[in-house]
Every structure is written in C-alpha cells, then in structure tokens.
Amino acid sequence: MRNTRPKGSRFYIIAVLAVATVITAISSTLTYKNSIKAAEDSMKLQSLGIAVSLEALLKDSYELKNRKNIFKDIITEGKWEGIAFIALYDKKGKTLLHSNENLIGRELPDEFIKAAAETGRPVNRYAVLGTDERVFMLDFPVHIKNTENILRLALRTYPVEGVIRQARLQVLGMAVVIGILWVIGYFFIRASHRAEELKTKMAERERLAEIGEMASVLAHEIRNPLGSIKGFAQYLKEQQNKRAVEQQRDYLNIIVSESNRLETLTDDLLTYAKPVEIKQEEFNMDELLDEIFKTRRSDVDAKDIDMKVSTHSGLKLKSDRDKLKQVLMNLVNNSVEAVDSNGVIEIKAGTVGDKINILLKDNGCGMDKETIQQAFKPFFTTKTKGTGLGLAIVDKLVKALGGKIEIESEPQKGTVFKIELPNSFVPD
Ligand SMILES: Nc1ncnc2c1ncn2[C@@H]1O[C@H](COP(=O)(O)OP(=O)(O)OP(=O)(O)O)[C@@H](O)[C@H]1O
Ligand SMILES: [Mg+2]
Known part of the structure; x- marks a missing residue:
C-alpha cells in the first residue's frame, strides 16, 4: 500500500x-x-x-x-x-x-x-x-x-x-520541446523512484529500530519477574523440610503475580505485533461496560473509585466487540491507575448518525503536553511497572475499527479520551 x-x-x-x-x-x-x-x-x-x-x-x-x-x-x-x-x-x-x-x-x-x-x-x-x-x-x-x-x-x-521551411522548423521545434519534456519526465520519474527507495529504506530502518527497542524492553521486562520467579522457586526448594508455610505462601503469591505479569506482557506484545482481524457483530453496550467493570471491580473497590456510566440503556452497536472491549479495558486500566482514592471515572457512549461516540473521563494525575504527544507510541511509559503498550494497542485497534481517538488532558486535573467509531463498517 x-x-x-x-x-x-x-x-x-x-x-x-x-x-x-x-x-x-x-x-x-x-x-x-x-x-x-x-x-x-x-x-x-x-x-x-x-x-x-x-x-x-x-x-x-x-x-x-x-x-x-x-x-x-x-x-x-x-x-x-x-x-x-x-x-x-x-x-x-x-x-x-x-x-x-x-x-x-x-x-x-x-x-x-x-x-x-x-x-x-x-x-x-x-x-x-x-x-x-x-x-x-x-x-x-x-x-x-x-x-x-x-x-x-x-x-x-x-x-x-x-513558408514550408518555416512550417518544418515549427514541427522540429515542437519535436524538440516534446523531447525535452520526455527527458525532464524521465529525470523526474527517476528522482521519484529514488525518493521512494529511500523512503522504503528509512521505513525499514525505523522498523528495525522499533524491533530493537522492543527486544531490549522485552529482555528487561522478562528478566525482572524471571529473577523473582527463579529466586523464590530456589528458596522454596531449600525450605522444603523447614516449616515456613506462611512465608512460602507469600513467595508463591509473588511467583504467581510475576508469572501473570509476564503473561500480560507476552499477550500485549502479540496483540501489538499481530495483524488485526475484524469480526463485526451486534452487541449491547451496557453489557460490555458491565463486563469491563467487573474485571476491575477489586481495584475500583480498593481505591473507592466512583464509576459513572451513561449510555442509553439497551444501546445496540455493530462493531468488533472483543476489540472494543480491549480498547476500553486498556483505557479504564490507565484511568484506574491515574486516579487517587475517591477518584471519579466516567464513561459516556452514544450514537450520532452512523457514528459511535465514546468518552472516557477521569480526574486523575493528567498528562503534560510531552506525555500526550508520546502516549500512543509503543513502549512509552511513565510507570515503573508499565510496558507502554496499552495505548499503542488502543491506537492500533481503533484504527482497525475504522475510527479515531483523541486525548485531552491537563496535569493534576484529569484526562479525557474521545473515540469516534463507525457503527458497522467495511474493514480494509
Ligand atoms: N488516564 C491517564 N491519565 C494520566 N496519564 C495517562 C493516562 N493514560 C495514559 N497515560 C500516560 O500515557 C502513558 C502510556 O500509557 P500506556 O497505557 O500506553 O502505557 P502504560 O499504562 O504506562 O503501560 P501498560 O503497557 O502497562 O499499559 C502512561 O505511562 C501515562 O504516562
Ligand atoms: Mg496502560
């Protein structure tokens, strides 16, 4: 393309x-x-x-x-x-x-x-x-x-x-002009061909740089939890005969949570790297939002977050339900991580004409201008345990669904993500 x-x-x-x-x-x-x-x-x-x-x-x-x-x-x-x-x-x-x-x-x-x-x-x-x-x-x-x-x-x-000689000269003049035009055309085409080659090479270089960056993040991300997993497994082996059951339970918890982190990382990487396949279906937006909140219920309750949802009840949409769920999950995860206790997260969804409009708003830490500019880049993160793939995946999926996404954010005030999707569309 x-x-x-x-x-x-x-x-x-x-x-x-x-x-x-x-x-x-x-x-x-x-x-x-x-x-x-x-x-x-x-x-x-x-x-x-x-x-x-x-x-x-x-x-x-x-x-x-x-x-x-x-x-x-x-x-x-x-x-x-x-x-x-x-x-x-x-x-x-x-x-x-x-x-x-x-x-x-x-x-x-x-x-x-x-x-x-x-x-x-x-x-x-x-x-x-x-x-x-x-x-x-x-x-x-x-x-x-x-x-x-x-x-x-x-x-x-x-x-x-x-008179005839003049006519002949005129014909010759025109032939020369056309010849010159063809020569200019040839050089122009050659230059455009070179520019195209250069562009392809640069895109390839960019891709390689991205893969290199991905590899280094991967190595870094995998090494830390792997160190914990290995360390605690070795410790548990040595402690087999001793009666440190309580402590072993803590270590086993760490092993499970670090393994989960690795699993999420590999899942995210696969989602980001894989081509997106769109499967459209009609679904109920209320039910989808309900599912998302249930998955994050424990964090929402722990931080005592006020979750507000406003959609027309029974709002039916036609899109790829799983992809939209993942988009909203990633955004909700970010908002849950961004707000303090008693924070407010609000979701509005509705249709205007043949468009679906979704708005996700939080009153969390917000982003400065530089963070907003980089937010959708893969591996960009400001979090110690983040991989920076959440919004890169969101961006990729929203585009695959034929839509667009915008950020409005201010430090200390909060963030708004606005998504516009076609309600039923023909994927590329
Ligand atoms: N709702 C939000 N409020 C404030 N900052 C946000 C919000 N959403 C995203 N960000 C900023 O954008 C960055 C990139 O987000 P992204 O979801 O891509 O990665 P992440 O959350 O850091 O890591 P992960 O891959 O685990 O999701 C975040 O590190 C954070 O700085
Ligand atoms: Mg995230």
Missing part, C-alpha cells in the same frame, strides 16, 4: 507526456500539411493570374503582328517576379515562343502539353529544371487566332518554400 502513490504519479506523468506527444504530433502534421497545401494553392493562383494576363497580351501582340519576343521582355524587365521561363507551344509540342530565344522551334513531345491540349484545362505540377531548380509548372491552354496553343509557365518556388 505504501508505494501506490509514487507509482500512480509516475503513470500520470507518462500518460500526460504520451497525450501531449500525440496531440503535438497530430497538430504538427496538420500544420505542415496545411502549409504545403496553402503554398501550392498560392502558386496555382499566382500562375493562373499570370497566365490569364499573358493570354490577353499574346492576343494583342499577335493581332498587331508584333513579332518581337514579348516573353523575353517580361523576364528581363522583371514585370512579374519569380518567373523561371515562359513558353508557347502548339498542340504537338512545337515551341512557338520562348523566353529563351534559342529554344524557339524546338519540338517537345510532352505528355503534360498533350493532356492540357486534349482536355482544354490547365495542368499544373512541380518539376525540376535542367539547372536543378525546382519550379511550379502550369500548362495553360490559350486560343490565339482560332488555334489552340499551350502556354507554359514555370514559377520559382522559393517564396513559398520559405
């Missing part, structure tokens, strides 16, 4: 990058294609415009019987910019007029001229000239003196190539 968040964030980063890459790739391709299309459209329009103007010019010059090469003049005068050459062919491909005079009269069997002549429609394409120059070529059918000729116009493509 501990590692789900970083893995989730890694997946999120990869997903975002993948989506960004796909969107950028699609938009770049569209932009690039549109630029090429716009460039071609602009060449088409420009060439058609020039061709129409030239057709009119040709008609005039033919009618005036002006035999001078107007195409050459157009190129040299630079009337229309970007024209590589202009030529006029008859339907068979014979060059009637050409901006390069040397080519006039040349036969040019050309499929494009043929296509334009046959369909009577302009034909355009990109072509590469003998000079290796790439041009936009238009073959435009023109009618001069009732004969059909083909006007060929070769336009230089460099103005529109600038």
Whole structure:
C-alpha cells in the first residue's frame, strides 16, 4: 500500500507526456500539411493570374503582328517576379515562343502539353529544371487566332518554400520541446523512484529500530519477574523440610503475580505485533461496560473509585466487540491507575448518525503536553511497572475499527479520551 502513490504519479506523468506527444504530433502534421497545401494553392493562383494576363497580351501582340519576343521582355524587365521561363507551344509540342530565344522551334513531345491540349484545362505540377531548380509548372491552354496553343509557365518556388521551411522548423521545434519534456519526465520519474527507495529504506530502518527497542524492553521486562520467579522457586526448594508455610505462601503469591505479569506482557506484545482481524457483530453496550467493570471491580473497590456510566440503556452497536472491549479495558486500566482514592471515572457512549461516540473521563494525575504527544507510541511509559503498550494497542485497534481517538488532558486535573467509531463498517 505504501508505494501506490509514487507509482500512480509516475503513470500520470507518462500518460500526460504520451497525450501531449500525440496531440503535438497530430497538430504538427496538420500544420505542415496545411502549409504545403496553402503554398501550392498560392502558386496555382499566382500562375493562373499570370497566365490569364499573358493570354490577353499574346492576343494583342499577335493581332498587331508584333513579332518581337514579348516573353523575353517580361523576364528581363522583371514585370512579374519569380518567373523561371515562359513558353508557347502548339498542340504537338512545337515551341512557338520562348523566353529563351534559342529554344524557339524546338519540338517537345510532352505528355503534360498533350493532356492540357486534349482536355482544354490547365495542368499544373512541380518539376525540376535542367539547372536543378525546382519550379511550379502550369500548362495553360490559350486560343490565339482560332488555334489552340499551350502556354507554359514555370514559377520559382522559393517564396513559398520559405513558408514550408518555416512550417518544418515549427514541427522540429515542437519535436524538440516534446523531447525535452520526455527527458525532464524521465529525470523526474527517476528522482521519484529514488525518493521512494529511500523512503522504503528509512521505513525499514525505523522498523528495525522499533524491533530493537522492543527486544531490549522485552529482555528487561522478562528478566525482572524471571529473577523473582527463579529466586523464590530456589528458596522454596531449600525450605522444603523447614516449616515456613506462611512465608512460602507469600513467595508463591509473588511467583504467581510475576508469572501473570509476564503473561500480560507476552499477550500485549502479540496483540501489538499481530495483524488485526475484524469480526463485526451486534452487541449491547451496557453489557460490555458491565463486563469491563467487573474485571476491575477489586481495584475500583480498593481505591473507592466512583464509576459513572451513561449510555442509553439497551444501546445496540455493530462493531468488533472483543476489540472494543480491549480498547476500553486498556483505557479504564490507565484511568484506574491515574486516579487517587475517591477518584471519579466516567464513561459516556452514544450514537450520532452512523457514528459511535465514546468518552472516557477521569480526574486523575493528567498528562503534560510531552506525555500526550508520546502516549500512543509503543513502549512509552511513565510507570515503573508499565510496558507502554496499552495505548499503542488502543491506537492500533481503533484504527482497525475504522475510527479515531483523541486525548485531552491537563496535569493534576484529569484526562479525557474521545473515540469516534463507525457503527458497522467495511474493514480494509
Ligand atoms: N488516564 C491517564 N491519565 C494520566 N496519564 C495517562 C493516562 N493514560 C495514559 N497515560 C500516560 O500515557 C502513558 C502510556 O500509557 P500506556 O497505557 O500506553 O502505557 P502504560 O499504562 O504506562 O503501560 P501498560 O503497557 O502497562 O499499559 C502512561 O505511562 C501515562 O504516562
Ligand atoms: Mg496502560
């Protein structure tokens, strides 16, 4: 469970990058294609415009019987910019007029001229000239003196190539940005992976430290009662023949109580270390509290403690009865230990909506701020014979029951534990 968040964030980063890459790739391709299309459209329009103007010019010059090469003049005068050459062919491909005079009269069997002549429609394409120059070529059918000729116009493509180059640069720029994002993403994921590893290592170190602490407390706690048990057992062995019955009874009592202490310690340790298994059932809160008080009756009577219980009679709850009993037992034990003679311990229980609220209040020695902060930590105790597992177990069980617990306490005034639990819940 501990590692789900970083893995989730890694997946999120990869997903975002993948989506960004796909969107950028699609938009770049569209932009690039549109630029090429716009460039071609602009060449088409420009060439058609020039061709129409030239057709009119040709008609005039033919009618005036002006035999001078107007195409050459157009190129040299630079009337229309970007024209590589202009030529006029008859339907068979014979060059009637050409901006390069040397080519006039040349036969040019050309499929494009043929296509334009046959369909009577302009034909355009990109072509590469003998000079290796790439041009936009238009073959435009023109009618001069009732004969059909083909006007060929070769336009230089460099103005529109600038636009295409810019589009290409834009695509490249986007690819670089996406590449950089992936590199940043990679380093981010690597850093988060390292942080995760470090966290796992630290958690492991913390766990080992806790186990070490547990082992030292265990050794300490077991050694003392064990010393007593061993000592008194040896003594009783030596005294077998003597008649010290009264004293032997005292020692046997000590052996039994120290063995009990060890038993409680091992029970507490097991409860704290074991995973909690929740079994829900419906039960009566009055009866549960009654059972708890009966178990502590002798101490309550010895200290003459005033036990006050206020619950709705017959309050029915749905939770894990045994776990809740252990939680309340540990809290009541602490309160019984905290109050002086004639102390007051009060328990209130009730339900609000789908929540169970339990309040346990005593007017005992109370806790200072530091004690409150440490109280739920395992092995924290201020008592000479405490193990410090009571509240650690309470905390663990309350969490397993899906609830929460809070302490309010003031030294010399008393302590209040507030527990909120769901009334029936789905355990994790
Ligand atoms: N009702 C209370 N009034 C005053 N102090 C309390 C109360 N409950 C807990 N404490 C403080 O919190 C500490 C931790 O309590 P916790 O029950 O975990 O351990 P413990 O009672 O010392 O030992 P044990 O494992 O035997 O229960 C106690 O040592 C005590 O200082
Ligand atoms: Mg305790």
